[in-house]
Amino acid sequence: MQRYILRRLLAVIPTLFFASIIVFMVIRILPGDAVDLIIKSSPFMEDSEQLRKEIEADLGLDKPMHIQYFYWVRDIVVYRDLGTSLIRETPVGPDIAERVPVTMTMGILAVVFALAISIPIGVYSAMKQDTIGDHVGRSFAILGLAIPSFWLGTMIVILPAIWWGWSPPSRLVPFFDDPFRYLSVFVTPAAILGASLAAVTMRMTRTMMLEVLRQDYIRTARAKGLSETLVVMRHAIRNALIPVITLIGLFVPYIIGGTVILERIFDIPGIGQLLLLAVQDRDYPVITGIFLMVGIFVISVNLIVDLSYGLLDPKVRDQE
Amino acid sequence: MNYTSEAPPLLEVRELKTYFRSDGGIVKAVDGVSFTVDAGETVAIVGESGSGKSVTALSVLRLIPNPPGEIVSGQIRFAGTDLLELSEPEARKIRGDRIAMIFQEPMTSLNPSLTIGRQVGEPIEIHRKSLAKVVREKCVDLLQKVRIPDPERRVSSFPHEFSGGMRQRAMIAMGLACEPELIIADEPTTALDVTVQAQVLDLLKELTRESQAALVLITHDLGVVARYADRVNVMYAGKIVETGTARDIYNDPRHPYTLGLMNSVPKLNNGEKAPLEPIEGQPPDLSNMPPGCSFEPRCPYSTEHCRSEQPELSLISGKHAFACWVNVKDVS
Ligand SMILES: Nc1ncnc2c1ncn2[C@@H]1O[C@H](COP(=O)(O)OP(=O)(O)O)[C@@H](O)[C@H]1O
Numbered sequence: 001m002q003r004y005i006l007r008r009l010l011a012v013i014p015t016l017f018f019a020s021i022i023v024f025m026v027i028r029i030l031p032g033d034a035v036d037l038i039i040k041s042s043p044f045m046e047d048s049e050q051l052r053k054e055i056e057a058d059l060g061l062d063k064p065m066h067i068q069y070f071y072w073v074r075d076i077v078v079y080r081d082l083g084t085s086l087i088r089e090t091p092v093g094p095d096i097a098e099r100v101p102v103t104m105t106m107g108i109l110a111v112v113f114a115l116a117i118s119i120p121i122g123v124y125s126a127m128k129q130d131t132i133g134d135h136v137g138r139s140f141a142i143l144g145l146a147i148p149s150f151w152l153g154t155m156i157v158i159l160p161a162i163w164w165g166w167s168p169p170s171r172l173v174p175f176f177d178d179p180f181r182y183l184s185v186f187v188t189p190a191a192i193l194g195a196s197l198a199a200v201t202m203r204m205t206r207t208m209m210l211e212v213l214r215q216d217y218i219r220t221a222r223a224k225g226l227s228e229t230l231v232v233m234r235h236a237i238r239n240a241l242i243p244v245i246t247l248i249g250l251f252v253p254y255i256i257g258g259t260v261i262l263e264r265i266f267d268i269p270g271i272g273q274l275l276l277l278a279v280q281d282r283d284y285p286v287i288t289g290i291f292l293m294v295g296i297f298v299i300s301v302n303l304i305v306d307l308s309y310g311l312l313d314p315k316v317r318d319q320e
Numbered sequence: 321m322n323y324t325s326e327a328p329p330l331l332e333v334r335e336l337k338t339y340f341r342s343d344g345g346i347v348k349a350v351d352g353v354s355f356t357v358d359a360g361e362t363v364a365i366v367g368e369s370g371s372g373k374s375v376t377a378l379s380v381l382r383l384i385p386n387p388p389g390e391i392v393s394g395q396i397r398f399a400g401t402d403l404l405e406l407s408e409p410e411a412r413k414i415r416g417d418r419i420a421m422i423f424q425e426p427m428t429s430l431n432p433s434l435t436i437g438r439q440v441g442e443p444i445e446i447h448r449k450s451l452a453k454v455v456r457e458k459c460v461d462l463l464q465k466v467r468i469p470d471p472e473r474r475v476s477s478f479p480h481e482f483s484g485g486m487r488q489r490a491m492i493a494m495g496l497a498c499e500p501e502l503i504i505a506d507e508p509t510t511a512l513d514v515t516v517q518a519q520v521l522d523l524l525k526e527l528t529r530e531s532q533a534a535l536v537l538i539t540h541d542l543g544v545v546a547r548y549a550d551r552v553n554v555m556y557a558g559k560i561v562e563t564g565t566a567r568d569i570y571n572d573p574r575h576p577y578t579l580g581l582m583n584s585v586p587k588l589n590n591g592e593k594a595p596l597e598p599i600e601g602q603p604p605d606l607s608n609m610p611p612g613c614s615f616e617p618r619c620p621y622s623t624e625h626c627r628s629e630q631p632e633l634s635l636i637s638g639k640h641a642f643a644c645w646v647n648v649k650d651v652s
């Protein structure tokens with residue numbers, strides 16, 4: 001097991017390296033740049049080649065890209081500094097850190113919500129294969145897949161507002177002042193995001209359960225006199241959920257994409273909002289900072305998923 | 321062995337019919353099978369693959385997957401009660417406790433993510449409601465009994481750390497856990513290396529005898545039957561075509577199918593290997609059976625009568641019966 005963990009950890013290094021290069025490059029390849037925006041946004045500046053050069057030099061954008069990359073990595077590794085926002089001139093790190101708990105809360109709630117509804121329904125669907133209950137469950141899954149969360153989110157914000165003048169709570173209070181109130185802000189968007197994840201998880205759970213229930217060891221368990229509940233709980237679910245867990249790792253980028261949109265719709269001050277602003281402003285350090293954090297997070301989650309795979313499946317654990 | 325037929329048999333299967341629905345129609349996997357097993361005796365069910373042996377065994381435990389399968393009719397009397405009349409919870413009380421089953425595929429019949437100890441001890445845990453510690457101790461005993469080396473350590477092993485032979489020993493241990501009155505072993509050694517087949521069968525036979533359990537030994541190998549069974553049922557296309565003591569079947573086989581099986585087994589007694597002659601042709605389509613004898617299309621002795629009418633089992637002596645219109649003795 002230790003070797004397994006070590007191997008997985010080592011494998012992270014090249015992944016991180018390539019991810020950081022991509023994160024750094026991609027945003028600089030996009031059309032439009034911050035210098036443009038800075039000049040345009042300030043009426044007192046005369047657009048001249050001279051001024052452009054100066055601003056570029058101030059921002060460190062005049063150097064070749066690989067040098068910029070080198071400085072960027074050096075600052076992160078040596079000074080733990082993600083840079084400074086080009087527009088607001090505040091340090092990027094604390095800006096992001098402040099918003100991490102908000103987006104994390106949303107993501108975790110969405111995953112919890114998704115698993116809490118999808119696994120029981122998936123298991124039920126598999127056990128009652130081809131009955132009405134199964135069909136109802138699967139129809140919901142297809143519905144969940146088919147409805148885009150941005151549309152559902154918009155409807156949920158707009159319709160009650162039009163009909164009853166009600167809108168979902170959105171003012172964030174500090175968590176420790178009133179945890180309940182804090183969480184209440186996330187309930188609706190997390191449920192919407194969770195529903196779209198639940199669709200995939202439910203289908204996956206059902207498929208894997210059906211596969212596992214066909215296995216010989218399930219027949220062995222039945223032949224021992226176990227009740228159907230025990231057969232499922234003890235012998236089937238565990239094996240069926242191993243692939244489902246991998247899904248959660250794959251969800252992370254999707255969740256982040258979803259929060260960007262839902263934070264906007266529900267006006268929640270998380271990473272998503274910060275990112276949207278930064279993209280509008282071509283605020284490179286903020287964008288790369290967020291992307292890097294997201295990248296590291298995605299890699300870590302997948303690492304955790306891999307490791308929990310090892311915990312669940314003794315064969316993986318023993319592999320050299 | 322001498323069992324008086326005064327007492328009712330431990331297991332009496334009567335006119336069992338188990339069918340499967342399929343796209344091609346109704347598959348009559350078991351079609352009117354009757355046999356008995358007395359307490360403590362070893363009864364073999366022999367036949368080629370696809371003849372309905374496993375379905376018969378699973379029917380006794382009421383483990384036929386429904387859909388697509390269903391026990392259509394018949395009786396399965398076990399120690400006086402008809403298992404087919406029991407409710408599902410009542411049937412569960414018997415499974416693994418009074419009737420245990422050992423399956424053919426040791427590689428896939430154990431759950432890959434639970435320890436051997438957990439799985440071997442499960443019948444005790446379920447039926448005896450014992451404490452975890454007691455279960456574990458019993459497990460170590462059981463593993464010892466089936467001669468798995470270092471049982472204290474091995475209870476915590478996972479199936480993938482076991483060889484095929486060891487897994488099948490573990491399956492046997494699991495079967496013996498609650499000291500059942502009847503053990504059904506469905507081709508317990510077919511998937512194993514030839515070198516360990518005899519070891520595992522000897523062990524199974526020895527342990528069932530020790531615990532005075534009856535054994536239904538399912539096999540496609542008549543060679544195995546000679547060595548381990550008291551009585552034999554030869555099965556073909558969902559029916560029993562010949563039944564008798566092991567001696568009857570060996571010394572005086574009457575059904576052409578039994579004769580065919582005999583010829584396809586390497587002779588054990590004479591040292592030189594006789595050439596193997598597998599029976600020609602394929603078993604019939606179970607969803608579209610010929611109107612006459614189901615073996616007729618492959619039978620070297622077939623007559624007009626065989627094509628038109630199904631032969632019934634008829635007794636020729638003691639316990640020996642066979643279902644054939646032709647008297648093989650006269651023809652050959
Ligand atoms: N789960 C199932 N679904 C459909 N048909 C089945 C199923 N199990 C068995 N059968 C049918 O029953 C026949 C007999 O199978 P089986 O009892 O396993 O044969 P044996 O054990 O003698 O090799 C097979 O040929 C197959 O057509």
Ligand SMILES: [Mg+2]
Pocket residue numbers: 370373374375424506507
């Ligand atoms: Mg079989």
